[in-house]
Amino acid sequence: MNLQFSDRVSTLKGSAIREIFKYAADPQVISLAGGNPAPETFPNKELSDIAKELLENQPVLSLQYGITEGYAPLREQVKERLQRKENIDCEKNDVIIVSGGQQAIDLTTKIFVNEGDTVIVEEPSFIGALNCFRSYKANLAGVPMDENGMDIAALEETIKNSKNPKIIYTIPTFQNPSGITMTQQRRKELYEVARKYDLIIIEDNPYGELSFNGEHHATIKSIDTDGRVVYCGSFSKILAPGLRVGFMCAAPEITAKAAVAKQTSDVHTTMLPQLLASEYMKRYNIDEAIEKSRALYKEKCETMLKAIDEYFPEGVTRTNPTGGLFVWVTLPEKYDALEISKICAENKVVYVPGNTFMVDMDKKCSALRLNYSTMSNEKIIEGVKLLGEVFSKL
């Protein structure tokens, strides 16, 4: 049979990161390509006891169909946390549980974006979000960033030049892949621009709690008086990603429509992981656990930044992350980080080339993403040193 795929997916490719993972599977290769949280932060013993108890004593709750919006006590816990930690008005907004932060992006796109509408994105941005927008045949328009986040003048220019602009997608805090945090001033300006052009904002905040110095960056959602911000959060980076438990916080009309769309996608999010997240937060202080993750990532990041400053040749620049999992490195413009990644892979070190995170992935890009969350300090230093050797030879 000659298969004819739909227009929306016919040119869609899997994340290029997966190709790199083939190299990363070699235990001799140092992978600075991943985006996984450090497994030593997973509270597996605690979850093990909770899982046993739940399945033993609450079989119907754990194993029967659940409701699409999610486990009610978990929704309340998330609301309480968003109110307390993020100053989000959870009287005016609702929370639904979704199958990882990715699904919050997917459902928001599905319910708002017609084929051909434009989604405005930071450039570089998260590949999973870019591919999601592409999978609904959205038109993508990239806005450049500097060390303070999205360039607001460029944002407004981009909106003006776009066909049916509908959504601005941003990861304002400890952005993936750049490690950049948007200033409070820019957040306010971005919100005002969204207001002026009547756009939805997707605020994707999976890393917000992973601040190295404990500094809190007020969310765009916390200044959302119009109900135009869809806030996407996740337990992936603060509990465990394999659980696939995320949440969407938005105006009730939005979460209601998203729930209708979710029903047709996967009926509801798996019960057991929802119950694990809920019960874990009842029994333990998740904030204390997050403190430990922060300290760990801070140390790893400092190790990497120090190694970069020591081993990378002049002309190579980097961002200065204050939280999250990534640092963005830019080679002089004439170099192609994709081509160089192949040389690096032969030298047993891998990263993700920057073109992966761009609207036009086929365009040459001299930047690349490095991750420090999963490797040991020794491996981080060794990996950066190997990269430095390749870069110096060019």
Add this chain to the structure above:
Amino acid sequence: MNLQFSDRVSTLKGSAIREIFKYAADPQVISLAGGNPAPETFPNKELSDIAKELLENQPVLSLQYGITEGYAPLREQVKERLQRKENIDCEKNDVIIVSGGQQAIDLTTKIFVNEGDTVIVEEPSFIGALNCFRSYKANLAGVPMDENGMDIAALEETIKNSKNPKIIYTIPTFQNPSGITMTQQRRKELYEVARKYDLIIIEDNPYGELSFNGEHHATIKSIDTDGRVVYCGSFSKILAPGLRVGFMCAAPEITAKAAVAKQTSDVHTTMLPQLLASEYMKRYNIDEAIEKSRALYKEKCETMLKAIDEYFPEGVTRTNPTGGLFVWVTLPEKYDALEISKICAENKVVYVPGNTFMVDMDKKCSALRLNYSTMSNEKIIEGVKLLGEVFSKL
């Protein structure tokens, strides 16, 4: 903010069944409206021990990100089972793990159906599938059924009169909501029609293993020489639905594209439920457990059919399910099962009115779905008796 939802979801409504569930929450109400498997079939003690062990001893496997296609050993176990029990050629086909059977339908629609393409469905059919097709702006065309399944002449006529027909969606065995099983002859004819018009077939088979007399109905996938059948299966009715573990078996080009689409939906299916399903099948004989479920549902179904024959007035007809969870009841044509359901709800018994399962939900429908899987035999008899009283008074 004045929200503008996308065209694909602007008219999409949640399943009407949820409205009925509001009545069903009253413990005094007998619900014959559900579609849940019987919770006494869940092997919760076994899963409890497995979950504890997995989380304790395999924290990375259980809690870290997994691959989109699913946990490799589970994929192999599903393949082995499909080969052995369903005679599906798993050399030529691949299996990916998805977040419940619903996601297999969702991904297949996403990768094949352009907006405006037609999906041909049995009428009545599963509301979750109908809403999924609607959510991609597909055009729906219904084909009537008789006691032998889809009317094949009507199917061909419908295809000829449809705009861009793309997919035939069928639940050939113990259909939801009708309880009808398509004959082998019809399955072959359906396959030949799909071939003639070069259509994809979605064969949705969540209930196939729940045969009362152990009779096996050969799947359409087992005669699929062209690779045009996408087979959707699930652990929901043979293990536990709250786990949200399903699978898609199809030609490798199809599962590969579905995996790309899945990556943008939820990255991967939750690890722990995948591991639970895999480990459970390694340690225990799932077929023996299914035998017990079959015996249970057989008894419940017989109880319901006997009560129907005793308490329903003349002129009311029913199907004769030989497996699965549902029986379909048809009142004389002048009656509206939706209107009558309100009277029944006041009399403390609920069912799902037939219009819910139709392409045109606004059209009057004199049929209704009854479920026998979750209520006790006593409640089933009492519920049917209450319905009989309402029907007799009309």
